[in-house]
Amino acid sequence: xxxxxxxxxxxxxxxxxxxxGELLVGGIPLTRLAARVGSTxxxxxxxxxxxxxxxxLKSALPAxxxxxxxxxxxxxxxxxxxxxxxxxxxxxxxxxxxxxxxxSGMSPKDISFAGPGKxxxxxxxxxxxGVLINVESPAELDALAGIAADTGWTPRIALRVNPDFELKSxxxxxxxxxxxxxxxxxxxxxxIARAESQxxxxxxxxxxxxxxxxxxxxxxxxxxxxxxxxxxxxKHASHPIRSLNLGGGLGIPYxxxxxxxxxxxxxANLAQIAEEAKTRFPQAELCIELGRYxxxxxxxxxxRVLDRKLSRGQVFLVTDGGLHHHLSASGNFGQxxxxxxxxxxxxxxxxxxxxAANVVGxxxxxxxxLGDRMMLPPAQVGDLVVVYQSGAYGATASPQRFLGHxxxxxxxx
Ligand SMILES: *Cc1c(COP(=O)(O)O)cnc(C)c1O
Numbered sequence: 001x002x003x004x005x006x007x008x009x010x011x012x013x014x015x016x017x018x019x020x021g022e023l024l025v026g027g028i029p030l031t032r033l034a035a036r037v038g039s040t041x042x043x044x045x046x047x048x049x050x051x052x053x054x055x056x057l058k059s060a061l062p063a064x065x066x067x068x069x070x071x072x073x074x075x076x077x078x079x080x081x082x083x084x085x086x087x088x089x090x091x092x093x094x095x096x097x098x099x100x101x102x103x104s105g106m107s108p109k110d111i112s113f114a115g116p117g118k119x120x121x122x123x124x125x126x127x128x129x130g131v132l133i134n135v136e137s138p139a140e141l142d143a144l145a146g147i148a149a150d151t152g153w154t155p156r157i158a159l160r161v162n163p164d165f166e167l168k169s170x171x172x173x174x175x176x177x178x179x180x181x182x183x184x185x186x187x188x189x190x191x192i193a194r195a196e197s198q199x200x201x202x203x204x205x206x207x208x209x210x211x212x213x214x215x216x217x218x219x220x221x222x223x224x225x226x227x228x229x230x231x232x233x234x235k236h237a238s239h240p241i242r243s244l245n246l247g248g249g250l251g252i253p254y255x256x257x258x259x260x261x262x263x264x265x266x267x268a269n270l271a272q273i274a275e276e277a278k279t280r281f282p283q284a285e286l287c288i289e290l291g292r293y294x295x296x297x298x299x300x301x302x303x304r305v306l307d308r309k310l311s312r313g314q315v316f317l318v319t320d321g322g323l324h325h326h327l328s329a330s331g332n333f334g335q336x337x338x339x340x341x342x343x344x345x346x347x348x349x350x351x352x353x354x355x356a357a358n359v360v361g362x363x364x365x366x367x368x369x370l371g372d373r374m375m376l377p378p379a380q381v382g383d384l385v386v387v388y389q390s391g392a393y394g395a396t397a398s399p400q401r402f403l404g405h406x407x408x409x410x411x412x413x
Contacts, residue, residue, distance in 0.1 A: 010354055010377055012342035013388045015049055015297055021350040023386060025300060026413025030346040030384055033413065034302060040384070041303035041321035042409035043394055045079055049298035050391075054086045057294070060263040064274035066287035068112070070248070071097050073291025073392040074299070078412045080104045083294070091245075091289045092131075095122035102129055112245065112289075114160055114206060116180045123147060127155045132243060134160040134206040136182055138191055145198040157195065158204040158243055161185050161233065165209075165225055176209065185229060189236040196238060204243030204284060205230045212251035212292065216262040219249055220269040223288075227273050231280050240283045246273075250293040254389050255339045261293070292392040299391025301326050301408075302346065303370075305383045306362070314373070315357040319385050322361015322368040325408040327398040329370055329387045330361075343371040346386040351377030359385055363403050 011018065022029040025044045034040055058067060066088035071080050075097055081104045084090060089110035090101040095118075101111050113126045114134035120143055126133050127147050135141050135157055144155040162182035183191055195202055207226040213219055226246050234241045250261050270288070277286055303321025310316070323330035331338030343359060345351070355378050359371035370387060379385070395408050 010344060010351065010375060011349060012344060013297075016046070016300065016388075018349040021348060023300075023344070023346040023349055028413060030302065030386070033411070034304075034384060037409050037411050039406070039409055041301065041319075041325055042411060043076075043299055043301055043325075043390060045074070045076070045295070045299045045391055045410070045412045047082055047298075047412060050079070050082060050295060051086055053294055053298065054083075057263065057290075060267040061288075062267065062271040062274045064277070064286060065246075065270045066285060068110075068245070068287050068289040069294055070289045070291035071101060072396075074295045074394070075100050075396055076410050076412065077103060079295070082412065087294070089287060089289075095119070095125050098122070098125060098129065098131065101131075112158070112206070114208070120147075123155075124151075127151065127153050130156065132156045132158055132203065134158050134245070136160050138183070138194060141191065141195055141200065142198070145195075145200055148200070155200065157200055157202055158206050158245070159183055159188060159191060159195075159202055159233075160206040160208070161188060161229065163207055163209060163226065163229055165222075181208070182206075185233065188233045192233075192236045201239050202237050202241075203239075204241050204245070205233060206245040206247075208245075208247035208249075208289070210249050213249040214251045214253070214258060214261050216265045219261070219266055222247070222249065223266075223269060223273065227276070234281065241281045242283050242285065244277070244281060244284045244286050246270075246286065246288050248288050248290040248293070250290055252292055252296040252389060252392075254341055296389055296392035299389075299394065300346075301329065301387040301390040301394060303361075303385050303387075305379050305381050305385060308379070308381055315355060317357050317359045317371075317376075317379050317385065319359060319361055319370065320405075321385070321408070322363050322370060323365075323398065324361070324363060324368075324400055324402045324405055325398050326370070326387060326390060326394055328393050329390065330367060331369070332367055333393060333397060338369070338372065340371050340374055341390070342388040343374055343376065344386050344388070345377045345379045346384040348377040348379065348383060353378065362405065 068089035084104035093115040160182035307318040361368040
């Protein structure tokens with residue numbers, strides 16, 4: 001009888017299959033993909049994994065809740081183009097991202113633009129494009145009234161609300177208390193009055209409480225509170241609410257012991273909200289917006305071992321990749337205590353022996369760590385180190401100019 005097939009301990013994640021000891025990305029063996037890309041390091045994103053994640057999520061959500069992709073998680077144009085074909089809308093956070101979103105072919109009516117400190121040029125760009133602008137302050141509202149007066153174009157406006165509660169168990173909090181994001185909930189009535197006195201129509205509300213949350217109960221609680229708050233705020237508007245963005249916050253597992261988000265109760269809660277919305281906001285389209293959850297697990301960061309060193313009994317694998325391409329895996333993008341992302345030697349997936357090794361980058365700083373004393377197959381110069389869970393907040397969330405090494409390549413397969 002065959003022994004049950006459990007993956008070896010050094011295969012930390014299962015979304016990418018293994019054949020003949022090599023990881024397959026989009027069906028291509030990793031060493032061949034590296035040759036095809038032409039250089040290391042690179043990020044590789046798998047279309048099929050992206051599509052599967054969206055399909056899984058859509059089947060858990062009620063049809064009345066639209067799914068938007070927040071492209072700051074990964075704005076690679078080819079990837080945004082792929083996502084545009086499978087999600088219901090795109091959310092952008094700058095004029096540069098707006099350009100990428102418009103180029104993807106997504107209809108402007110399904111693009112929204114949030115973020116504090118929008119420059120006047122960005123606001124003009126957004127008004128001209130006809131996307132929904134999530135207004136973050138009274139001054140931004142006045143700027144839009146000015147653009148409307150100058151151009152005769154009607155800005156599409158929603159108010160981003162800084163709620164009076166926080167998202168519990170969230171990796172990064174972005175609402176509640178004093179914040180640079182959104183307009184404090186208690187001042188929304190006067191901001192609506194100010195908008196209406198300038199002839200502007202408020203289409204809806206945007207609430208985004210936080211990021212990287214693995215607890216279904218706290219996501220449910222935040223979505224319920226956001227919905228109820230929007231119901232209260234809507235009473236102050238003279239026009240019916242047409243759009244309600246309930247935020248997102250769903251996280252992905254990075255570290256041992258992390259449990260996947262349980263989608264079923266979140267879907268059930270949103271179904272209840274969608275049902276209530278039929279009477280409370282009969283004209284509104286409801287959506288959630290997700291970045292990391294949609295793309296994070298579909299991406300790998302791949303770098304090559306340049307040197308293998310011993311220092312006082314410890315092995316150091318020095319690679320051509322590091323924090324300049326992948327700040328978050330180095331632990332320097334919002335982590336309080338550094339933990340290892342899942343790492344493997346992508347061309348030695350069937351190894352039977354392991355050793356303790358440190359995986360480091362080429363930068364002259366002790367912060368440049370990709371793996372701290374991890375159990376890995378013994379790796380040699382030329383081998384390919386892979387970092388899993390690297391599809392979100394990678395290339396564009398890293399200080400690529402630091403130390404003047406080449407920029408990272410990206411490939412969608
Ligand atoms: C960053 C951001 C998102 C995406 O957050 P994830 O944690 O990646 O899902 C969504 N909406 C807004 C307004 C954001 O700023």
